[in-house]
Amino acid sequence: MLVRIRECGVCGTDRDIVAGKYGRAPDGRTDLILGHENLGVVERTGESVSEFHPGDLVVATVRRGCGICRFCLSARSDFCSSGRFTERGIGGADGYFADEYVERPDYVVVVPPELSAVAVLLEPLSVVEKALEEGRLVLSRREPTPGYPPAGPPKALVAGTGAIGLLAVACLRIRGWDVTAVDRHDATPAAALVARLGGSHLNVTAGWEGVPLGAFDLVLEATGSADIDVRLLPTLGPNGVLVLTGIPPADGGTVPVPLGSLLRDLVLKNQAVVGSVNANRTYFEQGVQDLLAFRRSYGDAIDHLVAERRPVEEFSRLLLDRPSGAPKSALVFSA
Ligand code: BGC
16 A cells, blocks of 8 residues: 655654664665655555555554564564564664655555544554563463452553653553652653653752662663662562663663662562563553543543654654653645
């Protein structure tokens, strides 16, 4: 199918690629078309395509499988074990900062028109959906115990209030979790959104004293800082899980780490640390359901997560000059 791009979100991965820290051009090329947080409209479909129609609002997945490992062969390229996958706009395949793209229907999901204002968030939301499922899979070891109902809602700590962190807060809140979000800012729109979603917000710039230790069932990291990854471990409660989604620089981490005591706690408290990357199509489908659920529970709160929409001509400002703590911006390609 041929899809006309409407808008694309700009994220930390795009900025890391521009800074030369990440990413890879397609084989035999020295340039890469960026962009993976996409939203478009179907323009034309091939003869054998029956489930998509011109005019459908659509979002395409990012990763394309290696075609050889069992995960990629069963539509779970997010778990690719050969490492020979490509990612559109990130590694080895052109992305969506373009007027149009051509794709097979297996890599595309339809979004209902009433979600058009937030659908550009579906790709980052798919990453959150997968990460939270990884966490829930670990936590499923310990529940339920008939006759012993939990004392209260499960507790989550979300580190980082960029799009991934905020979408994680929303996903956890609609499922009844007690959520605390930490970042290094005060009174930002992100902090206001956390409050509107019914979570608590803590600014940890001056120190982590306000963050309870040993208290959280699930900790979701969305900062990409190795120092913060380590800092989060002691916040885990017994049998808890820390899910890492940020990609720290390979030489990251400056704080001396009490490795023995951290690992000792992991063992003695049955704790787990799980890394989670990318998302297959099923998480995009789950994301559509959750965007609808956010609307039902919180009205247009999530709409404000895309704080800025600028014409594509302004790409360099959105990719290069971004103050820390700035909310999500999107590049507009067509009306
Ligand atoms: C994208 C994922 C991708 C990951 C690693 C993230 O920004 O959302 O789809 O797998 O980067 O390349």
